[in-house]
Amino acid sequence: MFTPRTTARTVGILLLAAFVLYGVGNSLATTSSGIPSTVGLVMMLLNSAAVIAIGVLMLPILRPHAPAIAIGYLATRIFEGTFLAVGTIALHLHPKPHRLDSPTAPRPKHLERTARMSLLLRAQVATAAHDVVPAWPLDSFIAVNPLAGAESRPFGSSAGVSHTRPIADYLADLERGRITLDDLTTALERRVPALSRSLTIDGRPTTASHIAALDLTMRADAAAPAPRPADELDPDPVDDYLSAWLSAYLSPDPLWAMPHRDRGFYGAWRALAPGDRSLPRRVRRRIRELPAEPDLALADALAALGVSGSSTTEVLRTHLRSLPGWVGHIKWRAEKVGDVDLTSYLAVRLTLIAELGRGTSPSEATRPKPSALEETLARAERVAREIVGGDPDPDVVALIARVLAEHPPTEHPLTWQLTYEESYRRPLLAGLQVAEPPEDRPRVQLVMCIDPRSEGMRRQLERDDDVETFGFAGFFGVPIRFSRYAARGAVDALPALLAPRHHVSERPVDEAGADRSVSAGRRWDALASATRVADEATATPFALAETAGWFYRARSALRTLAPGLDGRLARLLSPGRRAPATEVTVADSFTPEERVSLAETAVRMMGLDRFAPLIVLAGHGSLSTNNLYESALDCGACGGNPGAANARAAASIFNDPLVRSSLRERGIDIPDDTHFVAAEHNTVTDELRMLDPHLIPATHAARVQEFLSQQRDAGDRLTVERASLLPGSHSRTTPAQVRRRAHDWAEVYPELGLLGNAAMIIGPREISRGCDLERRVFLHSYRADMDPDGTALETIMTAPLIVAQWINHQYYFSALNPATLGAGTKTVHNAIGTIGVLSGHGGDLRRGLPWQSVGLGSDLLHEPLRLSVIVQAPIDRIGRIISGNQVLRNLLDNEWISLTARSTSASPWLRYTAYGWDSLDHTPHTEGQQQ
């Protein structure tokens, strides 16, 4: 017989053992660790035995005090142990999912006829989904134009979307001087060239644009409500139902996988929905009789709804507009993963709607509108009164009405928006220098991503004349799929415009040390994984709380009260700190010719015509805690990942003697004393970390240290500069306080990301060096004389410019449509695996950026301005590139972005229009220069 003390010790040991057995056992049973999964299953079953044993051992201790509780405790433990054992056995018996519908798998004969019959329907689904923009998952967030499908049509023509702010906001800007009447008349004459004509009204000379501007400023209906970060649209019950099923199917619980998942979304739903009591019995019975193929089910549902022929595509399009977040993600997933497609989704949706007896084509109510003539006359009379100062003559009203008819109210919002953009672009252009290229060899050259956040760091570092900086796409022209040494999985560190073709990994410098480091990392991972599993599984959280709750309580207190200290401790203890010294395996993934070509392309694209002894290639990443949108703050050119791997790969290529020798033959002579080093800029803390320090030669160590010291000062200045805009900061905020945000798990504004982005400058740095561009401008270095055939400029205009445009429109539409094209406030987000978020517990998968990326409270922080592209390069070269690329023609001719260019720094600025180049009417103003 045990003594109470022995029993207590045994129970304690069993509690700890149960925790370890289940956590480790589960990891072994559900992952490919190399150890047979049966070992994990046995461990999980031993956990059940331990759980029951605890109940048995506690019985004699508890019974003398409370017999009923003692029996209840034993029963609970027996139930828990049995429940876990049954689950464990079920896990073992459940077959591994596999794909049946692989496009390369031979199709059974009996399905061939079905496939032929459904071909047209599949084409109709694809047609209906043509404008749907694929939505990347949250762990590799890619900024996209949510209206990319409409880029072949004029900006502003998409229904149901706010393309501009409320007119009241522009009027408020006019009142406070943010925009001027000059900007307004300029915008009017650009949008309606006929308005530049002169007129005489009541004996007074004026211009048609002045009249139209008066009309704009006197709009009686201008007091529209401002945009609000509304979170919840009224959800439709069918939408909620589908959202729940899609969540369960696409983000399966790691322990309890959805049965029949291998049949695809429609097949799994068809098999399981008859048991779903939330559906009426009649509907469940009908689902049992549905055809096995989603195409046929969709065809049946359409027939039941009376939809056929040419109306089919439109009806399908209407249904794809519901749950646009899920629909966008399904489109992405169909292409990249293949376990779901829109035909399956529509088959479920329309079957449900047909069986529930709901309508198919929600009609939009149309409001009666006053006649255009009456409205124009009323506006004309208002303007005429303002001009003549009393009752106007009918002829004057008629003359003004003719002018106003050329600029109807439907055009007013876009005119205001152009005015708003003109008021930003005019001083920006005026601030750009007429400068000669520098001649002296600089001490250090720093190449950073075109990301607007780099502009601040570059400007601060350039306070030292011996530092020269360049802007280049953050993947440094090296598109790779990257995996760390001995790590599982890989990330696609390249623009979303490219498919990964080169897999780069790491090779340790010291094999033995690396093995020790990896073993330590794996032990750490096993502990973290066991804790996570114990925390998430059905019954083990009790045991976890009993055994490790005290530790987590202390950790939570530390994280809350001293996030900076907690971050430092986590860094000290994390295995990443002991990561082995490695080299990236660039030479294994790229042929010598490819490496030379990549290097030459990079040099010519950024106009690197001379080489400092030390050249730093700095990628960027963002560190924050408890932030589902962390990857939205990482590098867009690296596919929503940090840019460190690409910087390391590029440095390795540039330091390769073989590459340098081949570059010399191509006229690019990198001196022998030049060394490239890779670094990473943390955009939350503005710290720069040298990567691969073991590869820095002794000859350059002192220079690197000197540069890092300079950078620390520049980082401090930049952090203080950024603090002036960060919510919750003030003029006395210290850099340390700003940096603490990286570790603060309650911080919803770790940084402001690319907030404010408004322009892109493609040209030599000397034209913008010294200008404070307020971290709002994408800066891509370019020197026309380094690019004789224009290939480099074409690459810049068809890749970095497109990525910048995607980002710009993502911010633009998230700001103007926070409820539909933005993700709403972070504070109520619930993660669906790594796919995305819901607001609260239901509704659609949210798209776009959270409100905390564009606004504060009910006010916008982001100024929604379409990207103003500014290029210094020969005009005919720019024109040729635009003519040859439909994507640029669409964006420019349809006014999604604007383009202003000059051939050299001494040439006048020209504005691109769909009809050719036009000179800027306004001479550069000096007031409001961005100096």
Place this chain on the structure above:
Amino acid sequence: MKNLTRMTRLEVIVPARDAPAIRELISSAGATGYTSVSGVSGIGHHGPHSGALLFNEYDTLTMLITVLPEDRAEALIDAVRELLSMSSGVMFVADTYVSRPEYFQ
């Protein structure tokens, strides 16, 4: 054309972003394969297209070529025509002859 079997050849040129939908239709139509040429250049209804771009495969044109028996081609032609009704692109259909018809059945 002795010892050759007549089949139907489809050539479809579309923006690269629309190519996955065409590929899916080709597979669904029972074609046993296709050839894909990315970055094709030329001049068409929407103006010139410069061809392959160094860092952008998304905004170029792709040409997809497939060959299949006549009895399966008609459904695919109808489906591709439906798809092209909403997007830019062209489809060319021609008779062709193959030496090993079993490859295309």
